Amino acid sequence: MKFFQLIKANLFRKKVRLLLTLGSFAVALFLFAFLVVVKEAFSRGVDIAGADRLVVVNRIGLIQVMPISYRDKIAAIPGVKAVTHDHWFGGVYQDEKNFFPQFAIDVENHRLVYPEFIVPDVQWKNFVKDQQGAIAGGQTAKRFGWKVGDRIPVKNSLYGPTKSWEFNLDGIYHTEKSGGDESQFWLQWKYFDENVPSVMKSTAGWYILRLDSPDDAVRVAKTIDETFANSSSETKTETESAFAAGFAKQFGNIEFLILSIGSVVFFTLLLVTGNTMAISVRERTGELAVLKAIGFKDRSVLFFVMAESVAIALVGGLLGLGLAILAIPVVGTALNGLLPNLILSRSALVVGIGFALAVGAASGLLPGIGAMRLRVVNALRRV
């Protein structure tokens, strides 16, 4: 602590340069936080996927449907505990900007397969009884100010001419798992099936099944795909996490994109701060030589340079992450549900701080070693 004054005085030596360096760290960490948040948003489906769930889709692609008759055949396969099915609805509430995922669900089995979605029993019973009923996730309900009992009109043009489908909001669901998806809107598959063109009747978009044991996953998936091989709707069965990962990949290789941008930011930052520290040390050659002359050891001089560099990195990093904490919810709201929930996790903050400290240490190291190796006699001669 007795060296604090010396380190602090050196930090504030050039205030404009200090502000600019802090700014570059803050901007980089702000960007870093955003990249991590977007990456996590895309991969959250993979992270929270049930280990004991399989998803069955049409082998040709996700937008191709399968006969509803598959449900009983899948349910009969040993190791399958429960089967449900979903169908993409794809309607528009008031404005196309108000996107949120809507699914026609199988009310009989949905809760057996997705126990993590919590709906009060009374609300669920009302939903099952009400053919035009709907259940919305807590986030979506909050976003549009919906309350149980509200009438919700949703326009749809995917299934025949554009028309408005009317729903009664019977319930609001929440999730057990942290970071779970509370943006969905569920309607009854029976109501959906009655109102779609004949070509779409008695179909399911995809099946989701729960296994007795995750160990059965490979065997059951193979059995399902073999059962429907050579049929008009061949299937592709995979674990829920693989399905979520595949879904995220449809947007492109987000992880690679983020890693690439992150690396460019990292090395640019390293060069900027390394150069700043090098200039700062070069300007102080004489002073460092005097410190060494009066008895400060080489490692003390290295410590001073590194401490300055790490302090700048830490303060700049905290500033950037603080700004990100404030800005991310605002951006999330502005995106209007276009991206999954943007959540800046604690682990991302810890990684961000670690990243800032690593860049600070790395950028101070070379100038620090240069200062450490400085020969007092030569340095004093240059003063």
Next chain:
Amino acid sequence: MVSVNNNGHSTALIQVRGLNKTYRRGGEEIQVLQGLNLDVDKGDFVAFMGPSGSGKTTLLNLLGGLDVPTAGTISVAGDEITHMSSGKLTEWRARHVGFVFQMYNLIPVLTAYQNVELPLLLTRLSGTERRQHVEAALSIVGLADRTHHFPRQLSGGQEQRVAIARAIVSDPTFLLCDEPTGDLDRKSADEIMALVTELVDKHAKTVLMVTHDPVVATRAQTVLHLEKGVLVEAGKPRQDVAVGGGA
């Protein structure tokens, strides 16, 4: 008593024996110091004079443990410093040497107080003890009322006083002054030299000083000339000034 001829055993505070320093510049070897002997007792005030390039600063650097000789030995208060490792030499400098440079070399972002406190940060003294030492040193150099001034807020003479306070604050065995008045006007130079003389007379400090200025050299008890890498005793300073023709 200063001696340049003794090459045997002595009880002097500083003993230099057969000191050689050779630099290599390009393919050429330049011998700066040649078999130099020197004895300096505690409380002596020695001035080194000589033309530019004669090796005065090199000698000071060697005596201060900032550079290592090509051959020969330097002993200070019984410690032979010529074979110390770099780390040991740094510790030794902190305990035994106070440096005063021509350009003051204060840290511009630290106040006078903080500059003087620097050598004490290397000791185990408490904050209170450090403050007592710093205030005493600043009081000796007559700057007790300038503790919170930054170097840019002080005159050249005052800056050099702060540098002297920094040099004496840890009570080193001896002071090395490299052209301490080289950047000052005559009045300030006289004040600084009066202060250095006072340190020798009142506080029994041992001072070794390099200077080009014969007037400044008159303050020393002994003036030694470096000529072609060899020390030559020039006698009493006042005679030296007379011979040299004054300032």
